[in-house]
Amino acid sequence: xxxxxxxxxxxxxxxxxxxxxAVTVFNERGYDGTSMEDLARALGMTKSAIYYHxxxxxxxxxxALDRALDGLFTMIADPMATSGPAIAxxxxxxxxxxxxxxxxxxxxxxxxxxxxxxxxEQQALxxxxxxxxxxxxxxxxxxxxxHIRPDVDPALVTRLLFGTVNSITEWYQPSRGGxxxxxxxxxxxxxxxxxRTR
Amino acid sequence: xxxxxxxxxxxxxxxxxxxxxAVTVFNERGYDGTSMEDLARALGMTKSAIYYHxxxxxxxxxxALDRALDGLFTMIADPMATSGPAIAxxxxxxxxxxxxxxxxxxxxxxxxxxxxxxxxEQQALxxxxxxxxxxxxxxxxxxxxxHIRPDVDPALVTRLLFGTVNSITEWYQPSRGGxxxxxxxxxxxxxxxxxRTR
DNA sequence: GTGTTTACCGAACATTCGGTCAGCTGACAA
DNA sequence: TTGTCAGCTGACCGAATGTTCGGTAAACAC
Numbered sequence: 001x002x003x004x005x006x007x008x009x010x011x012x013x014x015x016x017x018x019x020x021x022a023v024t025v026f027n028e029r030g031y032d033g034t035s036m037e038d039l040a041r042a043l044g045m046t047k048s049a050i051y052y053h054x055x056x057x058x059x060x061x062x063x064a065l066d067r068a069l070d071g072l073f074t075m076i077a078d079p080m081a082t083s084g085p086a087i088a089x090x091x092x093x094x095x096x097x098x099x100x101x102x103x104x105x106x107x108x109x110x111x112x113x114x115x116x117x118x119x120x121e122q123q124a125l126x127x128x129x130x131x132x133x134x135x136x137x138x139x140x141x142x143x144x145x146x147h148i149r150p151d152v153d154p155a156l157v158t159r160l161l162f163g164t165v166n167s168i169t170e171w172y173q174p175s176r177g178g179x180x181x182x183x184x185x186x187x188x189x190x191x192x193x194x195x196r197t198r
Numbered sequence: 199x200x201x202x203x204x205x206x207x208x209x210x211x212x213x214x215x216x217x218x219x220a221v222t223v224f225n226e227r228g229y230d231g232t233s234m235e236d237l238a239r240a241l242g243m244t245k246s247a248i249y250y251h252x253x254x255x256x257x258x259x260x261x262a263l264d265r266a267l268d269g270l271f272t273m274i275a276d277p278m279a280t281s282g283p284a285i286a287x288x289x290x291x292x293x294x295x296x297x298x299x300x301x302x303x304x305x306x307x308x309x310x311x312x313x314x315x316x317x318x319e320q321q322a323l324x325x326x327x328x329x330x331x332x333x334x335x336x337x338x339x340x341x342x343x344x345h346i347r348p349d350v351d352p353a354l355v356t357r358l359l360f361g362t363v364n365s366i367t368e369w370y371q372p373s374r375g376g377x378x379x380x381x382x383x384x385x386x387x388x389x390x391x392x393x394r395t396r
Numbered sequence: 397g398t399g400t401t402t403a404c405c406g407a408a409c410a411t412t413c414g415g416t417c418a419g420c421t422g423a424c425a426a
Numbered sequence: 427t428t429g430t431c432a433g434c435t436g437a438c439c440g441a442a443t444g445t446t447c448g449g450t451a452a453a454c455a456c
Contacts, residue, residue, distance in 0.1 A: 029315055035442075047444085051444095051446080057444065113311075117231045148393050159365070170364075190355070192394040195389055250433060254415070
């Protein structure tokens with residue numbers, strides 16, 4: 001029996017830490033705007049050393065996108081998203097979406113910026129469309145059940161609602177600003193009850 | 199006197215049409231993800247022909263960003279944005295922002311995706327921050343004047359409100375979907391009065 | 397001590413990048 | 427008919443790209 005092979009005594013670089021740093025840099029400069037040299041510099045190692053830990057640039061992207069999509073699809077498989085009044089399910093999905101977005105911020109940020117330039121990106125876009133369809137259906141149900149104002153197209157509501165949620169990635173920093181729960185609360189308050197004092 | 203030199207009898211390529219196509223492709227593949235070869239293919243000309251009409255790739259970006267920023271800053275110089283009750287000014291700015299976003303969709307889309315990878319991009323980001331500060335101030339005034347609910351931080355309101363507006367670039371297509379006015383109306387309805395039936 | 401594995405480096409790879417340049421072409425003016 | 431010139435082509439440049447490879451120092455196994 002060998003000693004537990006979980007963690008070697010190397011310099012502290014492993015596939016996980018490479019991915020973490022890579023995603024950070026991808027979000028700063030954009031995936032296409034990031035060279036393997038940029039990554040190497042950020043990691044404090046040479047370009048070639050990256051390939052010891054990870055198969056290549058596109059695999060880094062694929063793994064990152066998987067992490068974001070996994071969070072979202074695990075969520076919408078939850079009974080809280082699939083049973084009960086649509087308006088309650090919608091509220092829950094928004095709340096959880098904000099949580100996931102905050103917990104996995106860099107991964108979800110990357111996902112939301114994908115343009116479809118490679119097979120990897122196109123697959124991610126396909127999953128995103130699947131998620132959008134789920135939410136869109138939810139909003140339509142809530143409208144049909146009479147819990148959402150009937151004078152705005154449900155498809156438009158979906159886009160604006162999740163446009164708002166997703167815009168969090170544009171500015172949120174875990175250090176400052178409120179918790180995910182506070183954020184979700186603010187979004188639900190504004191979206192459902194409105195900004196205006198009355 | 200020569201004949202009006204406005205339009206030559208060439209193949210119909212001029213700096214304007216090159217810019218227009220370039221911005222379209224930039225938005226499809228991302229600026230960094232677009233090569234001059236890609237542009238040439240989309241334009242139906244060779245790479246080198248592009249350089250007859252336009253100084254280079256970064257200039258194309260700079261001109262596009264200028265077009266977006268020009269629209270936004272012309273707007274916030276308008277008296278409608280600078281005098282009267284803050285809540286009315288805010289409503290007007292949102293309405294006009296949606297209009298500009300729709301009218302100059304590809305240019306604004308490009309602006310919203312800039313990450314700061316070059317001096318050109320950094321300048322654009324600096325202008326964007328200036329615009330954000332203007333809007334942020336407006337929201338704070340509206341809150342101080344008691345027209346916006348006091349239980350959500352004005353800075354957060356600004357980000358979410360314009361996150362919603364900006365998210366239009368993610369899905370809007372001039373062909374289908376409503377007009378800019380209808381869009382603005384929907385956003386203001388949701389943001390100020392809320393989605394919930396009551 | 398000997399052999400093996402881990403984690404890395406430096407050089408080189410083919411390819412693609414944005415950009416340049418001499419020269420061609422066809423429409424038009426004189 | 428000749429000259430001009432806008433508009434373009436194709437060959438090419440040096441630099442940068444993602445990736446591979448031969449080698450190697452240190453840590454570990456026995």
